[in-house]
Amino acid sequence: MIYVNRKEHFNAAHKLYNPKWSPEKNEEVFGPCANANWHGHNFELIVTVKGLPDPDTGFVIDLKKLGDLVKKEIIEQVDHKNLNLDVPFMQDKMASCEILIIEFWSILFDKVKEIAPQAALHSLKLYETPKNFVEYFGE
DSSP states (O other), rough: OOOEEEEEEEEEEOOOTTSSSHHHHHHHHHGGGTTTEEEEEEEEEEEEEEEEOTTTOOOSSSHHHHHHHHIIIIIHHHHTTTTTTOOOGTTTTTTOOHHHHHHHHHHHHHHHHHHHEEEEEEEEEESSSSSSSEHHHEO
């Protein structure tokens, strides 16, 4: 099995805030991430696709096609946006990295198969900071 990776970057703002809680509890749980005026990150997304190389091309997946897919379906939707306010698939959801990566998976899973029938989306890794990241395998 071969694992192929594509890395993309985007910048976005968000706020972690549970409207069911008091401002004090939000600050206690989320700290500065509950800032009323939002805060931003330089995100890094790594998309991993697995499969066996196509005998005609030698590719598991055409990385140009994968890059175009990720840019169109994800990056263009979130780059320089407020995740809480501007991104339709995040409406009424907590804008944590954990929720965001699940949404990315649901957008990309079938579309990867469309461009590479012999391959499958294996994992997504989303860096919020150099120290903090989440990884999702669709489970």
